[in-house]
Amino acid sequence: MAMKSWESGLPLELVELATPEPRAREVRVAVHAIGVNPVDGKMRQGGPLRLAARFVRLFRGPRGPVIVGVDFAGVVEAVGAKVTSVAVGARVVGGTIFARGQHGSYADTVVVRADQLTALPDGVPFDVAGALPVAGITAWMALHDYRRLAPGRRALVLGASGGVGQLAIQIAKRVCEAELVVGVCSGKNAALVTELGADLVLDYAAADPLEQAKAHGPFDVIVDSAGGYAAARCRALLARGGRHVMVAADSPLALAQVLVPPFRSRSILAVPTTARLAPLVAAVAAGKVVVRIAERLPLRDAEAAHTKSQTGRMTGKLVLLAR
Numbered sequence: 001m002a003m004k005s006w007e008s009g010l011p012l013e014l015v016e017l018a019t020p021e022p023r024a025r026e027v028r029v030a031v032h033a034i035g036v037n038p039v040d041g042k043m044r045q046g047g048p049l050r051l052a053a054r055f056v057r058l059f060r061g062p063r064g065p066v067i068v069g070v071d072f073a074g075v076v077e078a079v080g081a082k083v084t085s086v087a088v089g090a091r092v093v094g095g096t097i098f099a100r101g102q103h104g105s106y107a108d109t110v111v112v113r114a115d116q117l118t119a120l121p122d123g124v125p126f127d128v129a130g131a132l133p134v135a136g137i138t139a140w141m142a143l144h145d146y147r148r149l150a151p152g153r154r155a156l157v158l159g160a161s162g163g164v165g166q167l168a169i170q171i172a173k174r175v176c177e178a179e180l181v182v183g184v185c186s187g188k189n190a191a192l193v194t195e196l197g198a199d200l201v202l203d204y205a206a207a208d209p210l211e212q213a214k215a216h217g218p219f220d221v222i223v224d225s226a227g228g229y230a231a232a233r234c235r236a237l238l239a240r241g242g243r244h245v246m247v248a249a250d251s252p253l254a255l256a257q258v259l260v261p262p263f264r265s266r267s268i269l270a271v272p273t274t275a276r277l278a279p280l281v282a283a284v285a286a287g288k289v290v291v292r293i294a295e296r297l298p299l300r301d302a303e304a305a306h307t308k309s310q311t312g313r314m315t316g317k318l319v320l321l322a323r
């Protein structure tokens with residue numbers, strides 16, 4: 001059973017599909033929980049993301065109905081002949097990769113390569129884990145892979161109250177132990193962002209947040225998960241060797257802003273890998289990072305979840321339950 005949709009404007013539809021067999025390096029997972037991300041809705045709208053997805057699908061597949069979604073958590077029910085990292089019955093969390101010709105995660109069963117998931121300790125519930133992959137990996141890549149945040153360094157997070165921003169604030173402060181973490185969000189979410197670990201919260205509605213941030217920089221990492229902030233203005237707030245990471249740039253015009261020497265702005269594409277998921281899960285299991293869940297809905301209510309997600313005003317993750 002899976003939620004299909006492809007043509008813009010058409011509602012998501014529940015369809016019955018044959019249960020796939022995993023190939024040699026693949027794992028089949030009985031899905032329990034699925035995190036909803038803005039990209040799931042963007043794949044259904046016109047625009048560059050859907051165009052790219054259509055192109056990939058032409059060459060790589062998958063054939064048949066298009067299943068949206070990336071995040072999932074569940075239990076391994078079959079493994080390919082060459083898989084040694086997980087066994088049948090293991091609790092896992094991971095993400096599908098459309099570019100590999102895989103179906104998405106809005107389903108009761110997914111098949112992915114073993115290097116796209118990691119084991120889940122018993123103490124981390126499926127709904128919490130299911131909401132982690134895309135948002136968590138994005139924050140992790142920005143703060144760890146692109147510019148390693150560490151004690152003595154400073155981070156600025158634009159969009160601090162959103163799915164990515166909340167995790168970025170917590171990872172920056174509680175995992176990387178940054179000296180100063182500044183979050184930008186609306187005034188109504190300031191208390192939440194402070195609670196998540198921000199040393200300072202700036203209200204973007206009160207005054208230009210980049211002007212406000214100037215007094216607290218320069219920053220080693222600027223994570224923009226809000227979009228709409230000019231890259232050149234962000235770069236002006238960077239410390240020597242610092243990086244500006246554009247999470248929410250998905251138009252060619254926005255992406256062109258990374259092509260400015262000395263190339264201190266970077267775009268990002270969250271790719272789920274075991275190496276990125278494992279430290280995130282460890283941080284959640286250790287209580288350093290908390291995933292706030294706004295609402296749990298049954299998979300059949302995915303359309304309602306997309307309507308809520310597209311408001312861009314959620315202060316916690318939406319989770320679909322497949323079982």
Ligand SMILES: NC(=O)c1ccc[n+]([C@@H]2O[C@H](COP(=O)([O-])OP(=O)(O)OC[C@H]3O[C@@H](n4cnc5c(N)ncnc54)[C@H](OP(=O)(O)O)[C@@H]3O)[C@@H](O)[C@H]2O)c1
Pocket residue numbers: 037038039042134135138158159160161162163164165184185186187189204225226227228246247248249268269270309311312313314315
């Ligand atoms: N490239 C990638 O791989 C990747 C991965 C994940 C997400 N994304 C993209 O990144 C964006 C954010 O994703 P998300 O899951 O965090 O979305 P989200 O949960 O909807 O959060 C968006 C947040 O932006 C805040 N916001 C709106 N206008 C703002 C402004 N002018 N300044 C600062 N904050 C502002 C909102 O907070 P308030 O309510 O407080 O205003 C909201 O909480 C989306 O466009 C998504 O598609 C890209």
